[in-house]
Amino acid sequence: MxxxxxxxxxxxxxxxxxxxxxxxxxxxxxxxxxxxxxxxxxxxxxxxxxxxxxxxxxxxxxxxxxxxxxxxxxxxxxxxxxxxxxxxxxxxxxxxxxxxxxxxxxxxxxxxxxxxxxxxxxxxxxxxxxxxxxxxxxxxxxxxxxxxxxxxxxxxxxxxxxxxxxxxxxxxxxxxxxxxxxxxxxxxxxxxxxxxxxxxxxxAPKFAHRGLNMDVARNWFPMENIIRTIDALAMNKFNRLHLHMTDSQSWPMDIPALPDLSKKGAYQTGLSYTPTDIKQIQTYAVERGIEVIIEFDMPGHTTSIGYAYPDLITGFDAKPWATYCAEPPCGSLQLNNTAVYDFLQTLFNDVIPRVQPYSAYFHTGGDEVNSQVYLLDPTVKSNESSVIGPLIQKLVDRNHAQLRSSGLTPIVWEEMLLDWNLTLGSDVLVQSWLSDASVAAITAKGHKALAGNYNFWYLDCGKGQWLDFDNGASFQTYYPFADYCSPTKSWRLVYAYDPLAGVPANQTHLVQGGEVHIWSEQTDPVNLDDMVWPRASAAGEVLWSGRQDASGQNRSQITASPRLAEMRERMVNTGVKVGPVQMVFCTQNNATECSL
Amino acid sequence: MxxxxxxxxxxxxxxxxxxxxxxxxxxxxxxxxxxxxxxxxxxxxxxxxxxxxxxxxxxxxxxxxxxxxxxxxxxxxxxxxxxxxxxxxxxxxxxxxxxxxxxxxxxxxxxxxxxxxxxxxxxxxxxxxxxxxxxxxxxxxxxxxxxxxxxxxxxxxxxxxxxxxxxxxxxxxxxxxxxxxxxxxxxxxxxxxxxxxxxxxxxAPKFAHRGLNMDVARNWFPMENIIRTIDALAMNKFNRLHLHMTDSQSWPMDIPALPDLSKKGAYQTGLSYTPTDIKQIQTYAVERGIEVIIEFDMPGHTTSIGYAYPDLITGFDAKPWATYCAEPPCGSLQLNNTAVYDFLQTLFNDVIPRVQPYSAYFHTGGDEVNSQVYLLDPTVKSNESSVIGPLIQKLVDRNHAQLRSSGLTPIVWEEMLLDWNLTLGSDVLVQSWLSDASVAAITAKGHKALAGNYNFWYLDCGKGQWLDFDNGASFQTYYPFADYCSPTKSWRLVYAYDPLAGVPANQTHLVQGGEVHIWSEQTDPVNLDDMVWPRASAAGEVLWSGRQDASGQNRSQITASPRLAEMRERMVNTGVKVGPVQMVFCTQNNATECSL
Known part of the structure; x- marks a missing residue:
């Protein structure tokens, strides 16, 4: 029997x-x-x-x-x-x-x-x-x-x-x-x-840049969560932790030169990373072969600056928010305001000396810039790309020059290059999230690229909408309340992603690797591990081992599954709350019973 | 500002x-x-x-x-x-x-x-x-x-x-x-x-039966998980914990009269609930206003019996499994075998005295009975409903008579009544999972019903397939590997469910309540809380307070959201790892900023 x-x-x-x-x-x-x-x-x-x-x-x-x-x-x-x-x-x-x-x-x-x-x-x-x-x-x-x-x-x-x-x-x-x-x-x-x-x-690794992008702005993550995540990343041979440090919802990093930023912009005064905290994160990571990359997202996603410096922001909490931003609260840095430039100079002067010893990079963001919000900007009063684009160029040039002067290499989100057609230095690493075609478009322009297509590598997707809908038309429109990037990116889908998909062979050398993403609208310390793992492990193998094996064949879920199940048990033993890969019946039968 | x-x-x-x-x-x-x-x-x-x-x-x-x-x-x-x-x-x-x-x-x-x-x-x-x-x-x-x-x-x-x-x-x-x-x-x-x-x-509660159905057979849940879940249920004013105790994958409950059942059928000898454990669960629950209902699912979903008693099972681990069962490993109780009847008599004689002091009910299962597997049954050799149906009727009659003689009221899954058209005692509570129409069909037959439509109340849905797919046709067919009941049932979707939807007003008294379900293919102790809560809380409010408020209007996500966010924080403080309801920006602004 x-x-x-x-x-x-x-x-x-x-x-x-x-x-x-x-x-x-x-x-x-x-x-x-x-x-x-x-x-x-x-x-x-x-x-x-x-x-x-x-x-x-x-x-x-x-x-x-x-x-x-x-x-x-x-x-x-x-x-x-x-x-x-x-x-x-x-x-x-x-x-x-x-x-x-x-x-x-x-x-x-x-x-x-x-x-x-x-x-x-x-x-x-x-x-x-x-x-x-x-x-x-x-x-x-x-x-x-x-x-x-x-x-x-x-x-x-x-x-x-x-x-x-x-x-x-x-x-x-x-x-x-x-x-x-x-x-x-x-x-x-x-x-x-x-x-x-x-x-x-x-x-040896297939890709040189193997990262997790962790949003620590939309929910508050006490230090131990970042430390534990670094340990888990190291187990999976990642070498980058990209901290999406700031966003419209909160500014959780102390800037001693601008103390009101976190005092007023954190979710609560005191719920912010001190310089000592940041240094601890950086050194803990370095000692585990991981480089921490800090992102200050701008010029969009900056409403939280407005809690301390309202005059720097256009469209602070503007309504209806869907007109002025991708997600409430709306607010963007004013684009033609010398006070903004002074602020940025002070901000980067403060943070660069604290980043430069531990990282070669700084991420200046640049995703989802909304044009409408610049109609409200007293220094712009336009939603025309022809007006806004050059102003963004100027602001990005300012930031990147300051970073370069301290030896830091800038990273930007793909929209800066592909939507706003900015002229970026050849050193700039361009992070893609929208599509395989985006990665190819970045390399076609001769830029170094990071992959991480949201259809595969957005770990926040599939939980359902984070918005509440009224009982009227909204309910009918959004029912059954799936999010824009549903379905859930299961580990099998994460594993199916090829960072080089669509990139011509003569440009693949420009794809330096990629990042798997955890945006935190519906993730906080309680469910962080379950949201990130074991799915990030699947991305980790793609980045370390490659989507294809030595024979050039795509790696198989069927052979990956028992190994990942074993890795999961090892991670759980170290205290990371990694969700199960399969039910025990499947793991006990080495996946041969549970495949099609 | x-x-x-x-x-x-x-x-x-x-x-x-x-x-x-x-x-x-x-x-x-x-x-x-x-x-x-x-x-x-x-x-x-x-x-x-x-x-x-x-x-x-x-x-x-x-x-x-x-x-x-x-x-x-x-x-x-x-x-x-x-x-x-x-x-x-x-x-x-x-x-x-x-x-x-x-x-x-x-x-x-x-x-x-x-x-x-x-x-x-x-x-x-x-x-x-x-x-x-x-x-x-x-x-x-x-x-x-x-x-x-x-x-x-x-x-x-x-x-x-x-x-x-x-x-x-x-x-x-x-x-x-x-x-x-x-x-x-x-x-x-x-x-x-x-x-x-x-x-x-x-x-006062709207519904008399407010339950969670927890599958403890597909993964192993040590006692503390059930105890913690009882605490969480009590906080949300649930009054039933339905333990889907046995399934094809494992038999995790000791039956002293049939010791080999768990010794060989548990995932590992010893990973089973002893009589002392069961009593502890029952009394702990009673002391918190919760009745534990144990289910032995049959005649399908019984492969695990075959590890100890192979001669009682037809189609043990039969391949291809998709032909013979809904989920591997295949195997069903033989339907016309006196040894099966003797086994059932012994089984229920053992368990009834241990259930009857603490519960009015026993759940005899009955979902997803596969006809093809009875072609392999030497005592049946047919896949004809006209042959199989009367044999299921006889087996269910036997079980229910034994339960009734000890004062226990049977519960069955809807297929017994609606697919197999069994004649069930008027005492039998029929649990629906397939549709609103099923609930109405149960009440139309004059039966008491439990609601719990899987399109709303299956908390396991939306994680993606739990099967592994080969790199060939399966990959193409199942890409992007969404599960059959995707999308994820977010708390908003759980909250949108009306257990009385589709039931004529003159039959709603037969709907005794409902259950929200956590099937455990992709849930184990590590992620149990995050899978169940806060979404089960949303079901808890529907069952206690009703889908409609006192004015007859459907309850609104917008007013529910801040209350649920608060409840979540209270639950987290007691040690239940409840995922977040919304990001802090939304909870700090009482959802008025985060709605459409």
């Missing part, structure tokens, strides 16, 4: 274990155990990894390190040693303290057949030798796309010798994330094992 | 505070405070409510209670005294320990204008006098729909005298839930206040 579930699983298990999929992965079926006493070396020096959270004092225990170098960044100092040491401690603690007993991933009551016998003679991993082949540079910690070689090789021999080799500390960290995914926790107290030895992995 | 947000809010605050909406609610704008020393009486006797979790010993402190009565139920004993005493402790502890500072619900930085001055002279609520006007009976704790008068009246005078009067202990509990929703926590340490005195509430 029973299907030979066990045999099916053993065969299929060879593709389990690693998310995102490595570029090359060969493995056997031998068992190796790993214990807390495993000797870890970094460039030949023993690493006394800490069995609890990282204690910086232990850095002193590292000896013989060849690639050691440190960089002062603002008043932070990053060194390969401390970053790698902390990553070793962090990952090994995850391995030993948050290990996965894979009962959901093997056939019903088949765990004992999957696991090695608890009382068998155990071969242990004796050493994990980590080699970094080049010294890090300052650009390792605040890279432009492509500045860091993130590749790594990982091997485990059947007699228990493990190695990770990488060019950069970032690559080492990716290798460590992969390493710990090879192990399971035994259902007894027998310890942690892999049943995949020998292992040989050669891995 | 600023809108007069404060004034708008003060006017609007009169409709805030209570979810679900009371039938009648008048209030003023005077401030009253409440302190832990408030004197609480129950039928004239002081109640020494415990400032921590309920200590049963304190029951002895109740004196002078008139309606005291206790009922032995199985080996549990329920008494009005202990139930009310526990409810008082529980609700007052929620009030004082998990109070709501409503910063999200008033204008930006306007909390100080909403709150009473912390240093003003405080008038306190001196007494909360609870009166229960009739003695509870055994049926209070295991009611048929309509057995319990759940109404209550609540008053608070401006000089600080509060009263709750109810016919039953259940009504008292509803009154307590309402009472604590009237209070906010001051942003200083000043304490808890209401600004709505005097208050006069007259309240």
């Amino acid at each position: 029973y299907s030979p579930i066990y045999l099916i699983f053993i065969l299929a298990s060879q593709v389990l274990a690693i998310w995102p999929a490595p570029q090359s992965f060969t493995n056997g079926t031998s068992v190796l155990w790993i214990a807390r006493g495993v000797q870890v070396t970094y460039n030949g020096g023993n690493v006394g990894w800490s069995p609890s959270s990282f204690d910086p004092v232990d850095t002193e225990q590292i000896m013989g390190i060849q690639s050691s170098s440190s960089y002062a960044a603002g008043n932070s100092t990053f060194s390969s040693n401390s970053i790698v040491q902390a990553a070793i401690s962090r990952n090994l603690n995850t391995l030993f303290d948050q290990g996965l007993v894979p009962w959901k991933l093997v056939g019903r009551n088949q765990l004992s057949q999957f696991e090695p016998a608890a009382n068998s003679s155990q071969t242990f991993i004796s050493s994990l030798a980590i080699t970094q082949t080049q010294a890090d540079t300052l650009n390792t910690y605040k890279p432009l796309a492509g500045d860091v070689d993130e590749s790594y090789n990982l091997t485990i021999t059947t007699d228990g010798k493990a190695t990770i080799s990488a060019v950069s500390s970032t690559g080492v960290m990716h290798g460590l994330q992969t390493f710990i995914q090879l192990f399971y926790k035994h259902s007894t107290t027998a310890g942690m094992y892999t049943n995949l030895a020998p292992v040989s992995i050669i891995d | 600023y809108s007069p947000i404060y004034l708008i809010f003060i006017l609007a605050s009169q409709v805030l505070a209570i979810w679900p909406a009371p039938q009648s609610f008048t209030n003023g704008t005077s401030v009253l405070w409440i302190a832990r020393g408030v004197q609480v009486t129950y039928n004239g006797g002081n109640v020494g409510w415990s400032p921590s979790s309920f200590d049963p010993v304190d029951t002895e402190q109740i004196m002078g209670i008139q309606s005291s009565s206790s009922y032995a139920a199985g080996n549990s004993t329920f008494s009005s005294n202990s139930i009310v005493q526990a409810a008082i402790s529980r609700n007052l502890n929620t009030l004082f320990d998990q109070g709501l500072v409503p910063w999200k619900l008033v204008g930006r930085n306007q909390l100080s204008q909403f709150e009473p001055a912390a240093n003003s002279s405080q008038t306190f609520i001196s007494s909360l006098a609870i009166t229960q006007t009739q003695a509870d009976t055994l049926n209070t704790y295991k009611p048929l729909a309509g057995d319990v008068d759940e109404s209550y009246n609540l008053t608070i005078t401006t000089d600080g005298k509060a009263t709750i009067s109810a016919v039953s202990s259940t009504g008292v509990m509803h009154g307590l839930q309402t009472f604590i929703q009237l209070f906010y926590k001051h942003s200083t340490t000043a304490g808890m206040y209401t600004n709505l005195a005097p208050v006069s509430i007259i309240d």
Whole structure:
């Protein structure tokens, strides 16, 4: 009566274990155990990894390190040693303290057949030798796309010798994330094992820019949510966290030079990120191979500035809002007002020194600029593109010049280039969200592009409208209240997205990667994890591994599903509230029962 | 530049505070405070409510209670005294320990204008006098729909005298839930206040059966998830928790007379509810005015029986599954097999004594019976309705007779009556899920009905397909992988459902209420709360307050939204991970900014 579930699983298990999929992965079926006493070396020096959270004092225990170098960044100092040491401690603690007993991933009551016998003679991993082949540079910690070689090789021999080799500390960290995914926790107290030895992995990312765009303006996200999200991004080998920091609804970042901005523009005085908070986010991210990119969206999406500086805004809370903005409250920066220019100068003077040590980029926004609102602007009094366009050009030029003078590279939303036809510097990275054709249009103009088509990668879509409708005509018009970008972008749809779709082969090098987006109209700290994960993991694999596999075929949901289900369980064990990938019946039968 | 947000809010605050909406609610704008020393009486006797979790010993402190009565139920004993005493402790502890500072619900930085001055002279609520006007009976704790008068009246005078009067202990509990929703926590340490005195509430439910159907078979839900869900249901004045206990994917309930059922049919041996667990769920629910209804779905949806008893099942894991069942793994009870009858006799003999003390109902399922699978049944060998129908009739008759002989009332899914045209006893409650027309068809046949149209009240819909699709024709066919019941049933759509839609006026008395459904293909303990709430709250108001208000008009999203947002915050404070209703910009502006 029973299907030979066990045999099916053993065969299929060879593709389990690693998310995102490595570029090359060969493995056997031998068992190796790993214990807390495993000797870890970094460039030949023993690493006394800490069995609890990282204690910086232990850095002193590292000896013989060849690639050691440190960089002062603002008043932070990053060194390969401390970053790698902390990553070793962090990952090994995850391995030993948050290990996965894979009962959901093997056939019903088949765990004992999957696991090695608890009382068998155990071969242990004796050493994990980590080699970094080049010294890090300052650009390792605040890279432009492509500045860091993130590749790594990982091997485990059947007699228990493990190695990770990488060019950069970032690559080492990716290798460590992969390493710990090879192990399971035994259902007894027998310890942690892999049943995949020998292992040989050669891995490198497909795209240089792999990001999540997180809207922290429309709902308030206390620090721990951003920190937890950085941890989750690192597990999935993302390397960018784009914080959509400000929007019309709130301004949650303190600007010491303009203290009223957050005091009056945050949802409540005090619900804002202090300079100390921002620095903590930035350094926490850098130490995990992730660059934080801050966006101040403008000239639209700026109503919140008006709570402190009403004279800088046109159409503050103008009604009917659908005429003057995409979403209430309406309000845009006035376009021909010297006070606005003075404000921007002060704003960027304040923030640039706090960004520049940790990031190569600053995002100046530029989506959804509404023309009608400039009829209300006493400095413009027009809704004509021929009038508004040059004024936007001037404002963007001002901002970008100031950023460039401090070595920061600007990012803008696609409308700046494609709708307003601005002349942008060749350095400017243009972020697309509207379509595959947009990505192609950006590269056709010779610009570097970020992909992230909302039909695939907007994680907020499909919840239904966030607006309330009256019982009259609105009810009838909008019933059943689906949102503009319904349906929900399920992980399968996220996974089906190809950032290069529609881009001619001779321009694909301009697509530096992409971002998956979580807009926060209906997301706040309570449901953040469930809204972002596991769907962002699917985007993470597209960005790291590519939409196509080594043979050029689109990756299959059917083989991805069990791996993603396993990744989900690993993430849940670390405290990220990741929604399920499939019901247990499906994960126990390795998706072979639950496919069409 | 600023809108007069404060004034708008003060006017609007009169409709805030209570979810679900009371039938009648008048209030003023005077401030009253409440302190832990408030004197609480129950039928004239002081109640020494415990400032921590309920200590049963304190029951002895109740004196002078008139309606005291206790009922032995199985080996549990329920008494009005202990139930009310526990409810008082529980609700007052929620009030004082998990109070709501409503910063999200008033204008930006306007909390100080909403709150009473912390240093003003405080008038306190001196007494909360609870009166229960009739003695509870055994049926209070295991009611048929309509057995319990759940109404209550609540008053608070401006000089600080509060009263709750109810016919039953259940009504008292509803009154307590309402009472604590009237209070906010001051942003200083000043304490808890209401600004709505005097208050006069007259309240009673529109529908007698207000339920959540929770699928605990497709994913495994440890006990705490069910317990937390009961708490959340009680906050929303639901009175039924329907546990869809068994399905083809797993059998997570121990049956001591048939131990292999859960040992082999659970997702893993041990991941099942023991008799002690079941009793804990039942008693915990009874003590909160909620009746647990257990469903054993049959004759379809029974594959999991086959892990222990393969000879009872036809088409066990038959392929292609789409031919033989609605969802893998296929498998149905054989229909003309005496061993099946013996099994059912043993099964119900085991479970009935464990259900009968706590519930008036047992749900025997009956949805989605597949005809093709009976071609494979050696005791049937036919897919003809004329052959299968009488055999289902015989099986259902057998089950229902056994239930009735123990005083339990059967519930079935609508297909038993409407598709298979079974002759059902007039006692049988028929649960609809397919359409408004189904509800009308059930009542047209003179049967009592439960509503819950999947186009409105299936909370699992809209996540996208749970199946994996290959890269070939399936991908093309199912792209973009929306599920059959997409879009997501947003709270606004849930709220738009009228359980009486399509039912002739002379049959509406047969609609005993309805249930909102959470099927668990893509829901497990990690995202349960976010999947169920706040959307089930919207159903809760429809069931308690009615789709129409006292004037006969459909209730408006625009007035519901701020109340629901407030209820959400209260639920979050108690530990339920309820997703947001709207972004803070909208809740701070009382939805007047975020409507069309």
